[in-house]
Amino acid sequence: xxxxxxxxxxxxxxxxxxxxxxxxxxxxxxxxxxxxxxxxxxxxxxxxxxxxxxxxxxxxxxxxxxxxxxxxxxxxxxxxxxxxxxxxxxxxxxxxxxxxxxxxxxxxxxxxxxxxxxxxxxxxxxxxxxxxxxxxxxxxxxxxxxxxxxxxxxxxxxxxxxxxxxxxxxxxxxxxxxxxxxxxxxxxxxxxxxxxxxxxxxxxxxxxxxxxxxxxxxxxxxxxxxxxxxxxxxxxxxxxxxxxxxxxxxxxxxxxxxxxxxxxxxxxxxxxxxxxxxxxxxxxxxxxxxxxxxxxxxxxxxxxxxxxxxxxxxxxxxxxxxxxxxxxxxxxxxxxxxxxxxxxxxxxx
Numbered sequence: 001x002x003x004x005x006x007x008x009x010x011x012x013x014x015x016x017x018x019x020x021x022x023x024x025x026x027x028x029x030x031x032x033x034x035x036x037x038x039x040x041x042x043x044x045x046x047x048x049x050x051x052x053x054x055x056x057x058x059x060x061x062x063x064x065x066x067x068x069x070x071x072x073x074x075x076x077x078x079x080x081x082x083x084x085x086x087x088x089x090x091x092x093x094x095x096x097x098x099x100x101x102x103x104x105x106x107x108x109x110x111x112x113x114x115x116x117x118x119x120x121x122x123x124x125x126x127x128x129x130x131x132x133x134x135x136x137x138x139x140x141x142x143x144x145x146x147x148x149x150x151x152x153x154x155x156x157x158x159x160x161x162x163x164x165x166x167x168x169x170x171x172x173x174x175x176x177x178x179x180x181x182x183x184x185x186x187x188x189x190x191x192x193x194x195x196x197x198x199x200x201x202x203x204x205x206x207x208x209x210x211x212x213x214x215x216x217x218x219x220x221x222x223x224x225x226x227x228x229x230x231x232x233x234x235x236x237x238x239x240x241x242x243x244x245x246x247x248x249x250x251x252x253x254x255x256x257x258x259x260x261x262x263x264x265x266x267x268x269x270x271x272x273x274x275x276x277x278x279x280x281x282x283x284x285x286x287x288x289x290x291x292x293x294x295x296x297x298x299x300x301x302x303x304x305x306x307x308x309x310x311x312x313x314x315x316x317x318x319x320x321x322x323x324x325x326x327x328x329x330x331x332x333x334x335x336x337x338x339x340x341x342x343x344x345x346x347x348x349x
Contacts, residue, residue, distance in 0.1 A: 003044065005310050007036065008105045009120035010050035010097040015090035016123055019078065022086070023257055023294040024136040029122050032290075035300035044311050048108070050121060053099035053144055060147035061140050061173055063131045070095060070138050081133045095123055095138040102145035102289045110149065110242060110284045116275070116310045118247075118288040118303070119145075126167035126246045126291050127192060135165065135192060142246050142289040143173040146180055149242055155179050158240035158283070160231060160274065161186070162223070163248025163291040164258035166195030166211070170246065176205040181238045185226050187251070187260055188213030197329065200336050207340025210234060210333060214326070216259030220266035221320035223251070227273045228319060229348045230330050235277045237341055243278050243285040249293030249302030257294045264301040269317040271309025279314045286310070 014026045039045065058067050073079045073087040080086045098121030105117035125142055127135030146157050159174075161167040161184040171194070174180035186195050201209040212226050235243070249267065251260035274286045288306055293299035327349060334346040 003311060003313065004046065004115060005044060005307055006046045006048060006105060006108045006115060006117040007120060008048050008050050008101040008108070008117060009033070010101065012090070012097045013094045013122045016094035017088045017091070018086045018136065024123065027296060028293065028299055029120060031296040031300045032120055032303050035304055039304065039307065041307070041311050045307070048104065050097045050101035050119075051104055052096040053103055053139065057103055057144055057148050058099065058139060060151060061130065061143045066131045066133075070133070085133050085136055085138070087138070091123065091138065098122055098125065099139045099141045099144045102141040103148050105289070106145040106149055106242070106244065106287050109287045110152070113282070113284065116286055116288070118290070118306065120290050122290065124248070124291040125289070126161060126163060126170045127165070128169045129172060134169075137169065140169045140173060142244055143170050145287070145289065146174070146244055150179055154241045156238060156240045157181070157242045157244065158235055158238060159183065159244045159246065161246035161248070162251065162270065163246055164250040164255070164260055165191055165248070165292060167246050168192050168194040171195070171199070171209055174205065175201050175209060176203040178205055178208050181208050181234070181240065183210045183231055183234065185212045185214065185223060185231075187216055187258055190258070197333055198336060207337055210337065212329060212333065214329070217261060219253070219261035220263055220269070222323050222326050223262055223266055224269055224317055224320045225323060225326050226330065227270055228316065229327075230333065230346055232273055232277055233346055234341070236280060237345060239281045240283045243274060243283045243287070245274060245286050245288045246291045247288040247306060248291030249299045252293065252295060252298035252302055254295040254298035255293065257292070264305040267302045267305040268309045271306045272312065272315045272317070275310060276314035276316055
């Protein structure tokens with residue numbers, strides 16, 4: 001039963017800037033660090049300093065050309081990589097720390113059963129593709145952590161992405177591999193436009209991607225319905241050895257970028273469901289890797305909710321009032337996945 005959480009971060013991640021007025025700003029991490037200084041269960045946290053991701057670790061996910069391109073941005077005071085993503089002279093260093101934080105958080109969780117961890121780095125990562133940065137992301141932090149765990153001998157890793165935006169880079173990295181089960185709950189339509197329900201993987205990885213696109217305005221009840229009716233049963237069937245969470249908090253009701261209505265209580269219950277899944281399957285983790293979240297209060301509230309959910313341990317919340325449209329979406333997903341998992345996988349549908 002996870003009761004303690006290892007928190008991995010580095011002040012170098014505060015030095016990265018995308019430019020004046022950009023929503024992905026240093027104050028995001030500062031707000032979380034302030035919350036941690038006031039957190040009521042400090043004795044349950046272990047703080048460690050992030051290290052740089054190694055070139056070998058990054059190469060498991062990214063091309064050498066992309067890594068070199070990010071390295072070269074350190075020579076310039078400002079470099080625009082795409083319409084949404086820019087760097088300053090410190091951004092490459094921050095990106096190495098953010099990816100390294102995810103790897104270190106994963107390594108620590110895998111060193112002792114019942115240990116959860118939270119990688120608090122920026123820039124975020126789940127949009128970064130193999131050969132280019134995009135969507136505020138330079139390196140794909142959670143993908144680098146997962147690939148490192150696979151290289152270390154694991155064979156079944158579950159990645160749950162609850163950021164309001166679809167994690168295109170993470171999905172594409174592992175789309176052809178049955179060694180990673182990728183599950184995403186995201187708003188649609190919304191950037192980057194991927195994550196349609198019929199994107200279920202490719203080749204040997206077909207059936208190992210679950211995308212649940214939801215319309216704007218969905219709140220706690222719908223998110224918990226998806227978690228209980230789809231994410232939990234699929235995870236129980238997969239029996240992961242490690243659970244990683246792309247923990248974005250831009251689905252929070254206060255967030256100016258997303259359009260969802262999830263509260264701190266929603267993130268708390270989602271965390272307890274994931275913690276239950278880890279206990280039931282014997283998986284390491286959960287390991288949380290910070291992604292989005294652009295309202296400072298909503299972001300810090302979401303991170304705090306995850307820490308409390310881990311501290312309180314496994315539990316399933318009461319089943320929410322079912323939403324017919326969400327049930328229809330999940331039924332469609334079940335039909336697409338049933339050839340690979342068998343009928344009755346999502347047994348509540």
